[in-house]
Amino acid sequence: MSASVIIFYIIAVFILGAALFAVTTRKIFRSSIWLLFSLLGVAALYFWLQVEFIAAVQIAIYVGGIVVLIIFSVFLTQQSGKEMPKTPVRRKIASLLAVLCGFALTALIVYRYNFQPTSKPFAWSVNRIGTEMLNTGTGGFALPFEVVSMLLLAALVGCIVIAMRTPAQPAKKGVEIEHSKLSSFSSSTIEKEKPVITEEGGVL
Amino acid sequence: MSSVPISHILILSTALFFIGLYGLFTRRNMITMLMAIELILNSVNINFVVFNKYLYPEKLDGIFFTLFIIAIAAAEAAVAIAIIINLYRSHKSIDVEEATEMKW
Numbered sequence: 329m330s331a332s333v334i335i336f337y338i339i340a341v342f343i344l345g346a347a348l349f350a351v352t353t354r355k356i357f358r359s360s361i362w363l364l365f366s367l368l369g370v371a372a373l374y375f376w377l378q379v380e381f382i383a384a385v386q387i388a389i390y391v392g393g394i395v396v397l398i399i400f401s402v403f404l405t406q407q408s409g410k411e412m413p414k415t416p417v418r419r420k421i422a423s424l425l426a427v428l429c430g431f432a433l434t435a436l437i438v439y440r441y442n443f444q445p446t447s448k449p450f451a452w453s454v455n456r457i458g459t460e461m462l463n464t465g466t467g468g469f470a471l472p473f474e475v476v477s478m479l480l481l482a483a484l485v486g487c488i489v490i491a492m493r494t495p496a497q498p499a500k501k502g503v504e505i506e507h508s509k510l511s512s513f514s515s516s517t518i519e520k521e522k523p524v525i526t527e528e529g530g531v532l
Numbered sequence: 533m534s535s536v537p538i539s540h541i542l543i544l545s546t547a548l549f550f551i552g553l554y555g556l557f558t559r560r561n562m563i564t565m566l567m568a569i570e571l572i573l574n575s576v577n578i579n580f581v582v583f584n585k586y587l588y589p590e591k592l593d594g595i596f597f598t599l600f601i602i603a604i605a606a607a608e609a610a611v612a613i614a615i616i617i618n619l620y621r622s623h624k625s626i627d628v629e630e631a632t633e634m635k636w
Contacts, residue, residue: 343548344551351552356561359564366571370548370578379585382598393606394606397613405626427551427557430550430553435547438539438543439539441539443537445587446588456592457595480607483608483610491617
């Protein structure tokens with residue numbers, strides 16, 4: 329039982345515990361913070377596996393990008409101190425049963441399949457990753473790289489189009505409320521303005 | 533390092549996958565469902581890196597798959613949050629049970 333084995337099990341418990349809290353806590357802001365810790369634990373696992381490049385990418389994109397995005401959307405759409413409604417017990421039991429059966433089956437298959445790890449060292453380097461990613465020959469990843477860049481562009485444009493407020497939205501429930509609020513607001517301001525005009529008229 | 537068997541790391545990623553699936557089943561809030569999907573994608577990434585490192589150490593395919601999955605997950609999260617914010621603007625709620633207008 330060497331130190332690295334103990335470190336692996338500590339990381340494993342950390343990841344699973346944080347993930348479990350992230351999916352079970354009823355305050356949405358706490359849930360996103362637990363998700364942050366779970367993703368940091370996964371980054372620590374990549375460090376333990378000695379693929380530091382993936383760990384850096386994980387921290388930069390997941391922890392620095394996606395979780396911040398999720399926390400922003402929580403602040404925009406929720407009262408973060410409020411608790412979410414309780415899950416019905418029937419749904420909880422049914423999903424727990426389904427998940428446990430799936431986990432048991434998969435873990436059994438993984439456990440009984442005899443993986444034979446090779447003793448060769450894992451020879452990755454950022455240099456090699458860059459060369460192979462932009463290589464157009466056999467085994468190169470230039471085409472998926474371009475496809476992903478197109479996907480990112482499409483996602484960027486799509487996000488702007490979806491989140492942009494259209495000037496003339498069809499009347500829906502929430503929009504109607506907004507309109508009625510707006511109209512009442514504007515009418516009240518007009519009513520407030522009216523006496524000013526008459527006063528001015530009176531002055532004139 | 534070599535004293536931890538591969539199956540233990542794979543069982544860790546399996547457990548992470550099914551925790552994410554449990555969150556996806558029980559939550560009805562769109563943001564928390566998105567968080568559960570992120571957990572599932574992370575477990576898949578762990579699997580790719582572990583298979584690449586221990587079974588095919590002379591290749592780099594698992595690392596490339598992980599990088600592409602992370603890029604697609606970022607794009608997916610951005611689009612999903614744009615949709616969620618738009619839905620919140622029109623319905624004042626991001627509960628999936630209340631967004632039933634496209635159901636039929």
